[in-house]
Amino acid sequence: xxxxxxxxxxxxRHRHQNxxxxxxxxxxxxxxxxxxxxxxxxxxxxxxNNCNPLTKExxxxxxxxxxxxxxxxxDDGPRKKAPRTGLNSALLLQKRRxxxxxxxxxxxxxxxxxxxxxxxxxxxSSNSTSPNTDNxxxxxxxxxxxxxxxxxxxxxGGCKYGIMNFHGCRKGSLSVEMCDNLxxxxxKVNSVCWASLTHTDSHVLLCLEGISQTPGCxxxxxxxxxxxxxxxxxxxxxxxKISTAWSCAWCLNPQADKTFSTGLSxxxxxxxxxxxxxxxxxxxxxxxxxxxxxxxxxxxxxCRSGEIFSIDLRQRDRGRSHxxxxxxxxxxxxxxxxxxxxxENYLLAADMLGxxxxxxxxxxxxxxxxEGHHNEYAYLPIHVNxxxxxxxxxxxDCYTRLWSLHDRRLLRTIPSPHPAGKDSIPNVVFxxxxxxxxxxxxxxxxxxxxxxxYSYNKDYQEGLTLEGH
Numbered sequence: 001x002x003x004x005x006x007x008x009x010x011x012x013r014h015r016h017q018n019x020x021x022x023x024x025x026x027x028x029x030x031x032x033x034x035x036x037x038x039x040x041x042x043x044x045x046x047x048x049n050n051c052n053p054l055t056k057e058x059x060x061x062x063x064x065x066x067x068x069x070x071x072x073x074x075d076d077g078p079r080k081k082a083p084r085t086g087l088n089s090a091l092l093l094q095k096r097r098x099x100x101x102x103x104x105x106x107x108x109x110x111x112x113x114x115x116x117x118x119x120x121x122x123x124x125s126s127n128s129t130s131p132n133t134d135n136x137x138x139x140x141x142x143x144x145x146x147x148x149x150x151x152x153x154x155x156x157g158g159c160k161y162g163i164m165n166f167h168g169c170r171k172g173s174l175s176v177e178m179c180d181n182l183x184x185x186x187x188k189v190n191s192v193c194w195a196s197l198t199h200t201d202s203h204v205l206l207c208l209e210g211i212s213q214t215p216g217c218x219x220x221x222x223x224x225x226x227x228x229x230x231x232x233x234x235x236x237x238x239x240x241k242i243s244t245a246w247s248c249a250w251c252l253n254p255q256a257d258k259t260f261s262t263g264l265s266x267x268x269x270x271x272x273x274x275x276x277x278x279x280x281x282x283x284x285x286x287x288x289x290x291x292x293x294x295x296x297x298x299x300x301x302x303c304r305s306g307e308i309f310s311i312d313l314r315q316r317d318r319g320r321s322h323x324x325x326x327x328x329x330x331x332x333x334x335x336x337x338x339x340x341x342x343x344e345n346y347l348l349a350a351d352m353l354g355x356x357x358x359x360x361x362x363x364x365x366x367x368x369x370x371e372g373h374h375n376e377y378a379y380l381p382i383h384v385n386x387x388x389x390x391x392x393x394x395x396x397d398c399y400t401r402l403w404s405l406h407d408r409r410l411l412r413t414i415p416s417p418h419p420a421g422k423d424s425i426p427n428v429v430f431x432x433x434x435x436x437x438x439x440x441x442x443x444x445x446x447x448x449x450x451x452x453x454y455s456y457n458k459d460y461q462e463g464l465t466l467e468g469h
Contacts, residue, residue: 168435
């Protein structure tokens, strides 16, 4: 009896193995999809089909959403994986005892990154009867991370823009208040940066795309314009007739005081915001990304062709040759973002192939590459926080990734709280002091019409203005 059962179980096991091998051999039939739950094939139709939703694109999207949901559930769990193997409290104490302060601080930041928890922020407004239902398209924080300029899509077309004010207390919570005055435009906002015209971050530089018979323009708006409680005059408001600009940057170097740049199609325009005088530099491609150095009036530009070049504003020769370009090097695809490190000898650049490279400007050579970023065609920025030793980027797949700036290690991959889509790519801000000098460290994420805060400290307490998520 026992022998018969043994033979029967052996036959069953052999049959299951044969079935498994048969499925593995036949599961990838061209033009068909194998459903393991129903144990049968379904025919795939090319492209989108409302009658038969079983398309290759639809199934791929379904699998990606299943993966995102699983990662989101894991992300909400009480335990987080260590950012690197062997990183524990014993190792941190050993580093501290040996006096390796820099290494100790860096590892502490990595541990905090792995333990960040998500909280949903409730945005307060004087008009409490009209909550925000418009999707965030862009958020840009000022230098103190007390204010965040926002651009939101409007359902009937166009967009609205304004400023959110953040207030933090290290013993309490983080509160967010939307400004009273929101401005609407039927034109697309291509680029935004803060401008220090009368004082630090006194204005916002806004690049608006032209439509129909209306040409593009660059507006310099005082930040006080967005509040009803400011009794003073809003200050200097300027509009410059500049054809559609892809990018913009403000110069903080005293040698080019009150100067801003705009990257256009095959040219760069540098403008004095007070006098209106301009200098034009011809480029071989559309200029999609810009940043000024701080120590010298030097402008770095990233182009659609993959070229990265710098302009020294002290040079007068702006001929058609490339002699006026003080630095020049290339990546394989269109540059979407450039970020100078604090010593200004190194520059980070991201492109539309998902490559993020660290360049040594002195030798014009790539010295590091950060793996895992996903981009195919989107205009996506990168963010650097050197005090924490972190590099951040949101991919076209809607995942937010954080790397160690120093050793290129991918520390954390954060799934979006909402299903992925080309119109729902999150926008992020990372700060050591979100909300000003008494603010909280962490990650701010805007996706759809929701705002989330990923707390960097475990002792974060949710206040009355926060709704746990």
